[in-house]
Amino acid sequence: MSIPGFGGGIEPIENTSGEWTTVEVTGFSEWRVEVPHRTILKFKVIDGIGEIFGTELPLNVELQVSGVKYAVYAPLSSGFKLEYKTLANKSVMTNEDEEISDYISNETQAHQAYINLHLGLQTIRQEIRDYNILNPQDVKKGPRVLIIGNPNSGKTSLAKILSSYANKMDSTPVLVNLNPRDGVFSLPGSISATPISDSLDIESANGWGFTTTSGSLIHNPKQPIVKNYGFSSINENLDLYKYQISKLGVTVLSRLEEDITIRNSGIIIDTPSLTIKDITIIENIVSDFEVNIIVVMGNERLLNDLKKKFKHKLDSQLQVIKVPISGGIAEVDDSFIRRSQEETIKEYFNGNYKTRLSPFKTDIDAKDLTIFKGVLSSDIASTLSFLPSADSYAADESDDKDDKDKTDDSLTKYYSLLTEPSSSNLDNSIMAITQLPQTSNPGKDLLNTSILGYVHISKYEDDKHKMKILLPFPGAFPKNVLISTNIGFNE
Numbered sequence: 001m002s003i004p005g006f007g008g009g010i011e012p013i014e015n016t017s018g019e020w021t022t023v024e025v026t027g028f029s030e031w032r033v034e035v036p037h038r039t040i041l042k043f044k045v046i047d048g049i050g051e052i053f054g055t056e057l058p059l060n061v062e063l064q065v066s067g068v069k070y071a072v073y074a075p076l077s078s079g080f081k082l083e084y085k086t087l088a089n090k091s092v093m094t095n096e097d098e099e100i101s102d103y104i105s106n107e108t109q110a111h112q113a114y115i116n117l118h119l120g121l122q123t124i125r126q127e128i129r130d131y132n133i134l135n136p137q138d139v140k141k142g143p144r145v146l147i148i149g150n151p152n153s154g155k156t157s158l159a160k161i162l163s164s165y166a167n168k169m170d171s172t173p174v175l176v177n178l179n180p181r182d183g184v185f186s187l188p189g190s191i192s193a194t195p196i197s198d199s200l201d202i203e204s205a206n207g208w209g210f211t212t213t214s215g216s217l218i219h220n221p222k223q224p225i226v227k228n229y230g231f232s233s234i235n236e237n238l239d240l241y242k243y244q245i246s247k248l249g250v251t252v253l254s255r256l257e258e259d260i261t262i263r264n265s266g267i268i269i270d271t272p273s274l275t276i277k278d279i280t281i282i283e284n285i286v287s288d289f290e291v292n293i294i295v296v297m298g299n300e301r302l303l304n305d306l307k308k309k310f311k312h313k314l315d316s317q318l319q320v321i322k323v324p325i326s327g328g329i330a331e332v333d334d335s336f337i338r339r340s341q342e343e344t345i346k347e348y349f350n351g352n353y354k355t356r357l358s359p360f361k362t363d364i365d366a367k368d369l370t371i372f373k374g375v376l377s378s379d380i381a382s383t384l385s386f387l388p389s390a391d392s393y394a395a396d397e398s399d400d401k402d403d404k405d406k407t408d409d410s411l412t413k414y415y416s417l418l419t420e421p422s423s424s425n426l427d428n429s430i431m432a433i434t435q436l437p438q439t440s441n442p443g444k445d446l447l448n449t450s451i452l453g454y455v456h457i458s459k460y461e462d463d464k465h466k467m468k469i470l471l472p473f474p475g476a477f478p479k480n481v482l483i484s485t486n487i488g489f490n491e
């Protein structure tokens with residue numbers, strides 16, 4: 001039976017009679033494997049312990065992944081043995097090669113450095129926990145770690161390793177994803193913060209896992225706080241991006257205040273690739289999340305530049321350290337990224353082979369809806385000089401007098417009202433449902449709101465002003481303010 005919505009986006013997996021291939025990996029080595037989206041890799045560890053970016057694999061349990069570049073690491077000297085076989089992924093049509101590429105490497109010094117970093121962070125967490133028990137009037141926060149580096153330097157993999165190992169040692173750090181391209185426990189176009197209270201789901205589309213929208217799951221669903229940015233690239237509207245970071249920072253820090261386990265565990269922040277030219281963004285993140293450890297991926301120049309920039313904070317408030325880049329990092333091109341985004345979106349609505357979800361397709365009247373759209377900075381460059389800057393707006397925030405007027409002016413820099421929704425601007429797009437009840441003038445609330453979830457618009461009927469939408473859950477469409485994103489998706 002096909003799932004309502006994306007016309008049965010999940011193809012049944014054919015049983016394959018193919019032979020299993022055995023891989024033996026000695027202690028502290030790793031099996032590196034690249035699996036194209038059009039190929040499914042089934043594998044199971046049959047002896048010993050293997051882990052993928054810190055997540056331990058269950059023994060004798062068959063797992064399957066597609067469209068991933070993974071390393072299965074042997075954390076113990078006894079190593080592990082696994083079996084795998086491949087089959088075609090019929091739900092994906094790409095012109096990639098069908099073959100997986102794999103090899104075993106014992107050059108895992110980088111991974112061992114990541115483990116040492118984790119152990120150092122865990123020692124700090126333990127000290128903070130002890131201190132907080134003895135000094136309830138003067139509680140401190142666990143380490144707030146910011147990962148910075150070049151494109152494809154292993155930032156996300158390190159974030160996974162640090163959060164998985166922390167979780168294994170009974171900590172619950174908040175994993176913050178500031179790369180809107182990825183969609184972590186959410187869709188691409190968002191930035192999010194998620195307490196990691198259970199292991200990651202390496203079988204899910206991006207290797208993180210499902211969220212609570214999805215019903216009963218094998219893994220504990222994670223509960224992210226999601227801010228909608230609406231674009232994949234941070235440069236599309238840098239002011240909006242920085243604004244959303246600051247609001248996410250406020251929410252995350254208040255979460256730390258409220259929950260002692262999370263406060264002791266701290267924060268791990270993954271970022272898009274940032275260089276020293278992006279120092280204002282880095283400074284913003286450092287202050288918004290009270291970062292006290294910056295981890296630079298391999299880049300010595302960046303390490304030194306950052307040490308100079310943060311000279312005034314070094315030792316007392318901030319450490320800047322460098323870790324090596326793994327030799328296993330795989331090339332990832334734009335089409336692979338786009339395909340991974342599509343899989344993330346598909347999985348958000350339909351689930352995956354293990355967890356099938358029941359999205360809900362319905363027609364709604366679009367006449368009375370208030371829909372905003374993120375503004376492209378390039379589109380407003382010419383009018384920008386007439387508007388207050390984001391910084392002046394932020395400074396004005398606490399000033400109640402004339403607040404509404406200032407906010408509405410500032411809003412034009414971030415969002416514009418979609419006065420004429422049409423098939424040309426809405427067909428095959430993703431829309432965010434905010435927490436705000438319908439109002440044509442939400443003011444600064446629109447900037448400050450978090451996201452309830454996302455819907456997919458497959459068709460806007462211009463003559464009837466009706467939209468065909470796909471919701472991740474059955475039920476009435478929430479009558480809230482909507483934000484149309486720049487993230488497209490074809491069924």
Ligand SMILES: Nc1ncnc2c1ncn2[C@@H]1O[C@H](COP(=O)(O)OP(=O)(O)OP(=O)(O)O)[C@@H](O)[C@H]1O
Nearest residue numbers: 032069070071151152153154155156157328329330
């Ligand atoms: N040791 C390894 N063996 C095999 N593949 C790896 C290894 N480490 C990382 N990868 C893969 O290499 C790719 C790039 O790594 P990752 O996404 O962590 O880098 P990044 O710096 O976050 O990238 P971006 O700049 O695109 O955000 C990913 O597909 C990741 O799964």
